[in-house]
Amino acid sequence: MCYINLSVEPLLICPSGHIEVTSDDDVVLPCHLEPPVDASGEAVEWRHRNTTVLLYERGKYIDAEKKDRFKGRTSLFTERLTEGNLSLKLFSVPLRDNGQYQCFFRSKSQDKSCSVILTVDEPxxxxxxxxxxxxxxxxxxxxxxxxxxxxxxxxxxxxxxxxxxxxxxxxxxxxxxxxxxxxxxxxxxxxxxxxxxxxxxxxxxxxxxxxxxxxxxxxxxxxxxxxxxxxxxxxSPDQCTCPDPHKKKKHDESCHYWTLGLGLGLGLGLGLGLGIPLVVCIVRIFLLWNKYVRNRGFAEPGGENDNHLANVPNIPERE
CATH class of the missing domain: 2.60.40.10 (Immunoglobulins)
Incomplete structure (x- = not known):
């Protein structure tokens, strides 16, 4: 009989896609060990373009290695390091934070890294x-x-x-x-x-x-x-605005009354401008046309008015 001690090294995983953020907002750059391994007593480092963003070793932050522009703006989720969560939180991201970040995990038996790309949009x-x-x-x-x-x-x-x-x-x-x-x-x-x-x-x-x-x-x-x-x-409330279909109904009504008033005003002005005789002539033409229409109403289809009236029998008057 013999015994074999099998040790499975975890993988360090970062997202493959870009992480997008608007400038001045906060953002989380994900990184974790799979399967979960307690990283609370190990070394975790984040870099941006070969510049140290954050360094955490043996349960504390090492600020001496951190660039000034990142001081006070970075943190780990320390309570979740026991679960293998090495994600970085960046606060108030400026445009110059744009680019590739590297997450490093170091222990006595392993040294691993993965990358995250951060895209900072300018609003x-x-x-x-x-x-x-x-x-x-x-x-x-x-x-x-x-x-x-x-x-x-x-x-x-x-x-x-x-x-x-x-x-x-x-x-x-x-x-x-x-x-x-x-x-x-x-x-x-x-x-x-x-x-x-x-x-x-x-x-x-x-x-x-x-x-x-x-x-x-x-x-x-x-x-x-x-x-x-x-x-x-x-x-103004009475101003015609009917060409705009998004306005309220009262706009359409005001435009309707405005158009009606304009028509009456033009008609009255035209009558006064051309004189009373022309108005009288128009009225006579209207009366003659009306009489013509009424006479056609008594005609049979295809017949004439005189013939139709001649065929109507005389009705004797009552005593």
């Missing part, structure tokens, strides 16, 4: 190419968002119109005292949507003076495109 502020139209007294939403979506809760958002401050969001709250007086208590951001990159502005009780070019500006956004533009057109 852009997007306004609206099409103008927004609203009626006087209505509420309107001026669209603006960041694409790809990013969490903007901690950033500053400025809405301006013709150099006037329409709305200011700073330090995770609105700053109404910085607004132009005519916009005070009339503007709102959708705070719950800021985490998704939506910075659209709601403007209530629209006036004619609100018409103009609006800009949505995020000064601290890590991007070359930090501003989006929206044009607001303001129309």
């Amino acid at each position: 852009e502020v997007m306004g609206s190419d099409e103008p927004v139209t609203a009626e006087v007294g209505d509420d309107v939403i001026l669209p603006c968002h960041v694409e790809p979506s990013a969490n903007l809760m901690k950033l500053t958002v400025e809405w301006r119109c013709n150099n006037s401050m329409v709305h200011l969001y700073r330090s995770q709250k609105d700053v109404p005292e910085m607004q132009d007086e005519r916009f005070r208590n009339r503007t709102f951001l959708f705070h719950e949507e800021l985490v998704h990159g939506n910075v659209s502005l709601k403007l209530t009780n629209v006036t004619k003076e609100d018409a103009g070019n609006y800009s949505c500006y995020i000064p601290r956004l890590t991007s070359k495109v930090k501003r989006g533009n929206v044009t607001l057109n303001v129309v």
